[in-house]
Each structure stands twice: as structure tokens, then as C-alpha cells.
């Protein structure tokens with residue numbers, strides 16, 4: 001795909017996000033849209049946001065569960081970027097800023113040192129991690145009815161929209177991160193549950209995969225970045241008035257209300 005087309009498609013997705021309206025998936029008009037094209041559009045979208053003054057908090061991994069990968073018929077997760085304006089402080093999610101948000105529970109890693117190069121392992125990630133913390137990611141596909149191909153969702157910055165971080169930080173060696181159990185409740189009812197192992201076997205493995213995917217593009221993970229590792233639970237559709245609460249074994253809870 002040429003740069004001008006990628007830029008134009010990135011603009012379409014940005015205006016959908018800004019105007020809070022669904023758009024048709026790109027692959028309907030571009031049936032040959034490849035994964036590479038998707039990342040090219042994503043790069044243009046990221047560039048636009050950087051030029052608009054937003055700051056990258058960190059990259060995120062998506063489609064990290066076997067269930068989601070099978071559903072999309074892929075064997076590798078995807079990545080996108082969380083920007084500073086996506087991080088919600090306080091405990092309210094403004095529904096009218098979004099299109100059709102869903103919530104999923106994740107573990108985030110904050111790096112103490114850069115991670116660079118290919119062949120990175122989970123053990124190397126754990127050694128480079130300052131601390132981990134619980135998170136609730138809000139995904140909000142800009143595509144009509146959350147309908148997309150793999151390349152479409154990559155272009156759409158992996159549906160990134162908002163994130164709530166918990167306040168409990170832990171050193172990565174204080175917990176068996178693959179065994180951390182999580183429940184996700186809406187209005188007091190458990191809707192989803194899982195353990196850290198749902199994320200490609202271990203959340204640190206997800207960060208290692210991310211480091212290796214980025215290394216292929218000459219990009220490194222940087223000290224201070226906060227990385228979302230992927231959904232431990234399935235994603236649940238949100239409605240105005242919902243009270244959302246996720247409990248993480250050993251990592252406390254994260255809560256918010258949809259207003």
C-alpha cells in the first residue's frame with residue numbers, strides 16, 4: 001500500500017474515533033489488505049497522534065488468548081499503542097466519548113530498563129521489569145459492530161480506547177503471574193474470569209513476543225513504558241450505569257462506573 005493511501009485510511013479511523021461514529025471495515029473497499037498494510041496504516045495513525053501532541057504510554061498486546069486467536073484464525077498476537085489521553089484517572093468512564101466500549105482485565109508491566117533486539121525470553125522480560133500492576137482496558141473498535149479482519153483491527157490500533165490502572169504495584173517475582181486469578185464483575189455479577197496463563201501462557205511471554213515483533217521493525221521497548229499484556233478475561237460490552245469491578249489475586253482490584 002502506498003503511503004498516501006495509508007495516511008488517508010488512518011485519517012478515516014481517527015475521524016471515526018474523534019466523532020464517535022462507526023465506519024465500515026477498510027477491507028471491504030480494500031479486499032487485499034494485508035497485515036503489513038494494517039501496520040502501515042497504524043503507523044500513520046500513531047504519527048498523527050504524536051503530531052497532535054499525545055504521548056505514548058506504551059505498546060499493548062491484543063489477541064493474546066487462544067480463543068481470540070482461533071476466532072481470528074491467527075497464530076500471533078497483534079500490537080497497538082496506548083496514549084496518555086486514553087489513561088483514565090478517577091473511577092468514571094464517560095460513555096458518550098466512545099462508540100460501543102467493552103472491558104477486559106489485564107496485567108500491565110512497567111519496564112525498569114530498555115528491552116532491545118530479537119530472541120527475547122520471558123525471563124529477560126521479568127529481569128527488566130520494575131513492577132506489574134492490574135488494569136482494565138476499554139476496547140472500542142471504530143468498525144461497525146466490532147466486525148473486522150485481522151488487518152483491519154491492526155490498522156485501528158488494536159481497538160485501543162481507554163485504560164484504568166489499579167494502585168497496587170508488585171515486583172514481578174512476588175507473584176506467579178501465570179497463576180494470578182482474576183474475576184471481572186459487572187453490577188456485582190461475575191461475568192468473566194481467568195488466570196494469567198490465558199495470556200499466551202504467561203504475561204511475561206506476551207511482552208517477550210512484543211519485543212521480538214517490534215525488533216523486526218528496529219523498535220525497542222523503553223524503560224518507563226507501561227505495557228498492557230493482553231486480556232486475561234474475555235471482553236464484556238458496557239452500558240451506561242454499569243459498575244465494573246475486577247479483582248486480581250495478589251494485585252488488588254480496579255473499579256469504575258460507566259456514566
Ligand code: 0L1
Nearest residue numbers: 061062063139153158159
Ligand atoms: O486488546 C485487545 O485484545 C484488542 C484486540 C482487538 C480485538 C478486539 O477489538 O476485540
Ligand code: MG
Nearest residue numbers: 062137230231
Ligand atoms: Mg486488551
